[in-house]
Amino acid sequence: FYNVIRLELKGPDNCVRVRQVRILGKIDGESLQIENLYSPITLQQKNCENETLRVFRLITSQVFGELLQGEDGQTSSNTNAGYLLTDEDINPHEESNDLREHMVGILFSRSKLTHLQKQVIVHIVQAIRRETERVHEEWESNLYNSTSASPEEIRNSDRYCFEMLSMVLALSGSAVGRAYLSHQYDLLRDLIVLLQTGSARVQRQVTSLLRRMLSEITPETFTKIVGIKKLPVKDLTNITAENRDCNSGNFDIDQVGVLDVFLSVIAKALTVQVKIRGKNGNTGAHKETNTVTLTTCIHKESLHKRWWLKGTVSKKLAEIIIQLIKDMASGTLSESWAKIAKGAIAENILHLTYLTDEQKLPNNCLKTPTLWLALASLCVLDTDHVEKLSSGQWRQADTEPVPPRPTCCNHDDGETVAVIQCSYCGNLCAECDRYLHLHKKTRNHQRQVCKEEEEAIKVELHEGCGRTKLFWLLALADPGTLKALVEFREGGMRTKGVGITGACRFCGTTGNSGLLAIGNVCADHECQEYAKTACTKILNCGHMCGGVLGETKCLPCLLGCSNDTSLKQDSDDMCMICFTEALSCAPAIQLQCGHVFHSHCCKTVLLKRWAGPRITFSFLLCPICKVEMYHESLEELLTPVKDLYKDVRRKALMRLEYEGLNVTDDIVTSSTRFSNDPASYAMDRYAYYVCYKCNKAYYGGDARCDVELVENYDPTELVCGACSDIARAQMCPKHGTDFLEYKCRYCCSVAVFFCFGTTHFCNPCHDDFQRVTNLSKSELPVCPAGPRAKQLEGDECPLHVKHPPTGEEFALGCGVCRNAHTF
Secondary structure, eight states: OOOOOOOOOOOSSSOOOOOOOOOOOOOTTOOOOOOOOOOHHHHHHHHHHHHHHHHHHHHHHHHHOOBOBOTTSSBOSOTTTOOBOOTTTSOTTTSOHHHHHHHHHHHTOSSSOOHHHHHHHHHHHHHHHHHHHHHHHHHHHHHHHTOOOOHHHHHHHTHHHHHHHHHHHHHTTSHHHHHHHTTOHHHHHHHHHHHHHSOHHHHHHHHHHHHHHHTTSOHHHHHHHHTOSOOOOSSGGGHHHHHHHIIIIIOOTTOOOTTHHHHHHHHHHOEEEEEEEOOBOSSSOOOEEEEEOHHHHSOGGGOTTOGGGSSOOOHHHHHHHHHHHHHHHHTSSOHHHHHHHHHHHHHHHHGGGGOOTTTTSHHHHTTSHHHHHHHHHHTTOOHHHHHHHSGGGOOSSTTSOOOOOOBOTTOSSSOSBOOEEETTTEEEOHHHHHHHTOSTTTTTOOEEEOHHHHHOOEEEEETTEEEEEOSSEEEEEETTTTEEEEEEEGGGSOOOSOOOOEEOTTTOOEESSGGGGTSSSOSOHHHHHHHHHBOOOBOTTSSBOOSBTTOSSOOOOTTTTOOOTTOOOOTTSBOTTTOSSBGGGSOEEEOTTSOEEEHHHHHHHHHHOSSSSSOOOGGGBOTTTOOBOOOGGGHHHHHHHHHHHHHHHHHHHHHHHHTTOTTOHHHHSTTSTTTTOHHHHHHHHEEEEEOTTTOOEEEEEEOOTTSOOOOSOOGGGOOOTTTTOTTOOOOBTTTBTTTEEEBOTTSSSBOOEEETTTEEEOHHHHHTHHHHTTOOTTTSOOSSEETTTEEOSSSOOTTOSOOOOTTSOOEEEEHHHHHHHHO
């Protein structure tokens, strides 16, 4: 039996002098083993760290609020487990971003960090590391268990991590803080993990931090931190040499690029429409179309090193990353990042040309990260890529000539490029191949796509959409809507022994029997319907017109033959209304603004008109440039809409004038939205609806931006005052019944809806009709009454009229004359 005595000396000073320590006695036969002997320097260092931790906790308490109390009422000593109070638990006057920024500014305002400040940062980084490990484990668990936490659970679990990141973000606001944080490589690795696994608010903090830290880090350092083997080519003009190496069999499909971890965020947010066209059809048309996402195509177990392709992200985060990568490529972060970012984007697109025949098959291609990263790269294209990535522009240096391409043997111009190699006829362009092999004697010639055509790629940027074309694939992506299209052609394989005579002008289905043997439209019902309205004229270039029947002027050729400067799109561009089919897949029209859309899509927009009950006219604008739509084929649908517009405009201006608001500051001030435009101001201020009975526009009160759009409304309940005149109001001798208005039965507002054949409602009361209609007379508010039968303060009625008690029908009379007297 023995006792071990620990001697601990405490005092006001960190330094103490001990003159003598005497051990009074010993145990016979045993030596006293004392472990963990520390030198004075080590003890001083440990004391410094303990003091630093104490200061760090004090700073955390001052900046972020006090730590949560444990179950025993004691403050937790574990900084990792000590979750912080929520914003709801803390007085807003005691906790604010301004306080956080102010405190951090005081602590880190010098030009050089002290040892204590560095220790504080180290502890913060260590806390973020532990939180990152925990968040990653929870993310993996939820991913495989298909479970999701509630918003409150997410907020509670990420609170500590969020506050730590907030402090680091505040530190990065100063130059000295940014410089020091840029050397915290473990922190950068953790931020990359949190970008994929964190909650929405944590991800927002991470993107802001990455933007600041990447400007202080070189691309070479970044690759070492995240474990990437090599950087992309900095000069896009040197990309041919890399292309040759990869095509020779050196391409590693699992190779990770420098921007892949960021591009994966965009890829996971994309909704992709997949089409397989150009299949041989002996019995008729055959088309396959479906919509997929990355998570539905690639199995989690097959990702290996690219674990960050798992899961899903919000579109908001993808939009932030798109802007970050664009800023990197434009040189906003640094010039070195601009070159590397452009090279990384180019590499991901060119990787599509390195896939094997097996990988080009639709089902296999959709399962490769190569395709998804290429689609994400199309969302961040710039003009440099368009100019230098297409095959005709590839060159190792400015002095190197463009590689020669085989020309068509059937043309004698020496310029027409060949795309098909026939064992009997030689090299042929697409048109010559089609016509020379129409005869049954030549249909079975052995033909295949030229190697140069197979490896060729064309990159374009049209109306903000990135697009790339290969002989076996068309891929495009729109960063605005985060929608993409992938169209596989001829199954992704070289075509041998082709015996095809015809191709459908709409869906591209090929065949040598049925309707395709005698025409250019397949037997598919949809294609046959399109053919009924399609123009049948042949353009001067030899291609069929892609417009509609009966046009005064044919649509310019969408295949690149037209010199019309007003044409801004081509046959492979998506219709920006439906975003499901290319322009060549249906009869199209060119609007007055120059943009081209499917004819049936434009008609659908004009037939559906506005969303919700309130009349708006934004549907009349071109989806791309916001100029008013017009085409001669739309005249029949545009006429009634324009008449309605004139009617609403006239009534709104009349009401604006009677209310004396035609000289308001919003109109007369030059810098405002409605400067010198009283009509737009009036139509934005007042809400008008179409009467179900007389089809005329009637006033429904002021348009309030906080009123939610009513989607599931019954149009038969929209009845004007004249058609719902159950109170037998007197006709206005000046304006007739055009401006006859009713009061809402349950509040002091102008009625919009007329329901049950007996009751007038304003918009809010109509939304809450089940409650307000069940209120007894004693429960109804007295004048002044607000929407949803709420009692208002004061004595003056919002309508400025005397009316019966709430709960009774009342005709306000002519709205224009009533307001003229009022104002």
